[in-house]
Amino acid sequence: MAKKLFIKTYGCQMNVYDSGRMADALVPHGYAVTDRPDDADLVILNTCHIREKAAEKVYSELGRLQQLRRRRRAAGDDLLIGVAGCVAQAEGAVLLERAPYVDLVVGPQSYHRLPELLHRHARSRRAELDTDFPLESKFDRLPEEMAAPPGVSAFLTVQEGCDKFCTFCVVPYTRGVEASRPALAILAEARRLVAAGAREITLLGQNVNAYRGAGPDGREWDLARLIRALAEIDRLQRIRYTTSHPRDLGAELIAAHGEVAKLMPFLHLPVQSGSDRILSAMNRRHNADDYRRAIERLRRARPDIALSSDFIVGFPGESDGDFRATIALVEEIGFAQAFSFKYSPRPGTPAASMRGQVKDHVKTARLAELQALLAQQSEAFQQATVGRTLPVLLERPGRHPGQLVGRTPYLQAVHVAAPDAGPGDLIEVLITARHAHSLAARPVARAPAVAPDPPEGRAACA
Numbered sequence: 001m002a003k004k005l006f007i008k009t010y011g012c013q014m015n016v017y018d019s020g021r022m023a024d025a026l027v028p029h030g031y032a033v034t035d036r037p038d039d040a041d042l043v044i045l046n047t048c049h050i051r052e053k054a055a056e057k058v059y060s061e062l063g064r065l066q067q068l069r070r071r072r073r074a075a076g077d078d079l080l081i082g083v084a085g086c087v088a089q090a091e092g093a094v095l096l097e098r099a100p101y102v103d104l105v106v107g108p109q110s111y112h113r114l115p116e117l118l119h120r121h122a123r124s125r126r127a128e129l130d131t132d133f134p135l136e137s138k139f140d141r142l143p144e145e146m147a148a149p150p151g152v153s154a155f156l157t158v159q160e161g162c163d164k165f166c167t168f169c170v171v172p173y174t175r176g177v178e179a180s181r182p183a184l185a186i187l188a189e190a191r192r193l194v195a196a197g198a199r200e201i202t203l204l205g206q207n208v209n210a211y212r213g214a215g216p217d218g219r220e221w222d223l224a225r226l227i228r229a230l231a232e233i234d235r236l237q238r239i240r241y242t243t244s245h246p247r248d249l250g251a252e253l254i255a256a257h258g259e260v261a262k263l264m265p266f267l268h269l270p271v272q273s274g275s276d277r278i279l280s281a282m283n284r285r286h287n288a289d290d291y292r293r294a295i296e297r298l299r300r301a302r303p304d305i306a307l308s309s310d311f312i313v314g315f316p317g318e319s320d321g322d323f324r325a326t327i328a329l330v331e332e333i334g335f336a337q338a339f340s341f342k343y344s345p346r347p348g349t350p351a352a353s354m355r356g357q358v359k360d361h362v363k364t365a366r367l368a369e370l371q372a373l374l375a376q377q378s379e380a381f382q383q384a385t386v387g388r389t390l391p392v393l394l395e396r397p398g399r400h401p402g403q404l405v406g407r408t409p410y411l412q413a414v415h416v417a418a419p420d421a422g423p424g425d426l427i428e429v430l431i432t433a434r435h436a437h438s439l440a441a442r443p444v445a446r447a448p449a450v451a452p453d454p455p456e457g458r459a460a461c462a
C-alpha cells in the first residue's frame with residue numbers, strides 16, 4: 001500500500017509549484033498525496049522566509065508535528081517530518097539543533113533529491129540535511145509525470161534566484177543566483193500542463209522578467225520570446241508572469257503586452273517606495289521616475305493594463321517626506337491591487353543593521369494611510385468593471401449549484417451562474433456587481449479563444 005504524503009505550503013506561488021514537484025518526485029517512490037496530515041506517513045513543511053518571524057512560526061508548527069508523531073507512535077505507527085523551502089535553506093543545521101526530531105531538511109534547489117534522502121534516512125535513521133546549490137539542475141532530475149493533474153490555472157517556474165540583493169530581502173541568500181531554464185524544457189512542460197487540462201499558465205520566477213534561457217535556435221531567449229512561443233500552444237488560453245523587477249522590464253516585453261493576445265493585461269511590478277533616497281538605500285537599482293516611465297511605456301503598449309505592486313513602509317531612514325513621495329507615486333499611477341507591509345528586519349540582511357530604524361507607531365500610521373489609499377484605488381478599479389462585458393476563464397465550481405468561479409483578464413475573481421459551462425471554459429460575461437473581494441457576473445455568450453482587443457483608454461483605477 002502506498003505511503004501517504006502531506007505537504008503544507010507557505011508563501012508564494014513558487015512554493016506552490018515546488019510542492020507539486022516534490023509530490024511528483026515522491027509518488028514514483030511509493031507515496032500517494034493526502035490532504036490530511038493526521039493520516040500522513042511523511043509531512044513536509046514547504047516554508048517561506050519572507051514574512052516576519054517566519055522561522056519561529058515553522059518551529060511552532062514543528063512542535064505540533066512532534067506531538068502528532070508521539071500520538072502516532074503510541075498507536076504503533078510512525079511519522080516522518082521534513083522541512084523544505086527557504087526557512088530550511090536559511091536555518092540549515094541550526095534547524096536540526098533546535099528541532100532534532102526533524103528527519104529531513106532540504107533546500108529549494110535540492111528537493112529533487114528527496115527520494116534519495118528518504119532512502120538514506122531509512123538506512124541510517126539519522127536526520128538528513130541537503131541545502132546545497134547543486135551543479136545539476138533539479139528540473140533535469142524531476143519526473144515528467146505529474147502526481148496530480150494541474151488546475152485550469154497552473155504555475156510553471158521558468159527562472160529562479162536573484163542577483164539584485166535588495167538590502168531588506170533574504171531571497172538571494174535562500175534561492176541563489178539568477179538561473180533560467182532552457183526554453184525547450186519550459187515549452188515541453190507547458191504542453192504537458194495543457195494536455196492535462198491547464199488553460200492558463202503563470203510563469204514564475206523571483207525575477208521572472210530577468211529570464212534569459214537557452215533557446216532551441218541556439219540563441220538566448222528573453223521572457224518576451226518565450227511568451228511568444230508559448231502563445232502558439234493550442235488550447236492554452238492565457239499567459240501571465242510574476243514577479244517582475246522594474247529594471248528588467250525591457251522594450252521587447254512591453255511590446256509583447258501590446259501584441260500577444262494571450263498575454264493577460266495584468267502586471268505585478270513591485271516598486272517598494274516612491275522616494276529615490278529610500279530606493280537607493282534599498283539597493284533597488286531604479287528610481288521613482290524609472291518606474292513612472294516603465295508604466296507609461298506599458299500603458300502605451302496596452303492601455304488597459306491593470307497594475308499591482310509591493311510597498312514597504314518605514315524602511316530605515318524613511319522620513320515623512322520620503323513617505324509622502326510614496327503616496328504621491330501611488331496617487332499618480334493608480335493600482336488595481338497591491339501588497340503593503342511595515343518594514344521588519346530580516347536577520348543577515350544589510351537593512352537589519354542600518355541606522356534610523358523607524359518607530360513602530362510611525363510605521364503603523366504610515367501603513368494605515370497607504371493601505372486606505374490603495375483600498376480606494378482597488379475598489380475604484382473593481383467598480384469600473386461593473387457593466388463591462390469581459391472574457392472569464394472558469395476555474396472551479398462555486399459554493400452554489402450552477403455557480404462557477406473564474407477570473408477576468410485583470411485577475412479579478414468572478415462568480416458566475418453558468419450551469420451549462422464548466423471549469424476550463426472561457427466564457428463572455430456581463431459584470432453585474434462588485435462584492436468585497438470578487439465580482440458577480442452572468443454569461444453573455446461563449447468567448448473567442450483569446451482575449452479581446454484592449455478597450456480604449458488607460459486602466460480604470462487611475
Ligand code: SF4
Nearest residue numbers: 162164165166169171
Ligand atoms: S529583486 Fe530584491 S526583493 Fe526581489 S527577490 Fe531580489 S533581492 Fe528580493
